[in-house]
Amino acid sequence: MSYQYKKEFQQFLVEWFQREKRDLPWRKTKDPYKIWVSEVMLQQTRVDTVIPYYENFLEKFPTPEVLAEAEESFLLKQWEGLGYYSRARNLQAGVREVVESYGSIVPNTRDEISKLKGVGPYTAGAVLSIAYGVPEHAVDGNVMRVLSRVLLIEDDIALPKTRKVFEKAVMDLIDPDHPSDFNQGLMELGALVCTPTSPKCLLCPVRDYCGAFAEGRTAELPVKVKKTKVKKLHYDVYVIENEAGQICMEQRPATGLLANMWQFPMVEQTADYSGIAQYTKEHEIELHGQEELVELKHIFSHIVWHLKAFYVKGESKSGKWFTLDEIEHLPLPVPMQKILQSYRVHTKKL
DNA sequence: GATGCGTGGCG
């Protein structure tokens, strides 16, 4: 690609971004910590979803020092509903490292910042270019889609090794004078114009530099293999209330799905169904009565939960029991929030 | 390199 082509592409992209960029809260700052927080929240998550979480998070944790000292349950409570909860734990671990080893200054080289927990190739490049103006690649799904079309790159973007192809392309194409606007411009273009379906090519600032547009192939790119079907799991869920009006809750394991989040007791419905009988025996709970609360389906990225929730009265000396007010302060995944709401409606405890 | 890891919006 010619020098002239490259300079024109950079100029059209950067000027379009400066003119058309959305007014987003993390675009009001160059504080590396705040940029970092925004980038972690934006991983696999829509902008509109992130905005209120970002605002609240920085109110609760305005500096790396405050986040470093936060309790994990309080941290998870702020992340509640945003999903991919390991992001929060990894962010805190990374921030603690910055506070302890870097004098609370986020490092400004790819080598150093990449060592931080939760900071991968994309987040490293995003923080470096946006907060520090370092000409580094920041390749996400948007960038791969845009450049696959512009440069007619036909590698399967679902394959991990393909990211390197685009990183190389960005390093060749990036505007050394405006790395932040260039990287954000590619992503903004992907979000607003060069969308997965029905790209708005007539509004595109680099249409004349796009191979896919020239060849009428925007619908064919990027190449991406399809995912396989997800695993279905069926559970009965028990909202168990004792005489004192407390409710039994359990904390999920520290690793894996919804790690360390809280839930009502769940019993998987398997082929050799034993149901609640086995659970109550194991946990020494005596149940009285059983009323259906709600049935719901919860779709994870790789699993589908079919939940059938019941309201029962029970007593137990073991298990962890909480009042409604206390449950409010526990980090709950969305399906448990929905069941809690059904319980409130059912028992009129609103 | 393949898999695990949330959630809500959209056509």
Added chain:
DNA sequence: TCGCCAAGCAT
């Protein structure tokens, strides 16, 4: 209804 998607990373 449902599959796909949205500013990825850890293991």
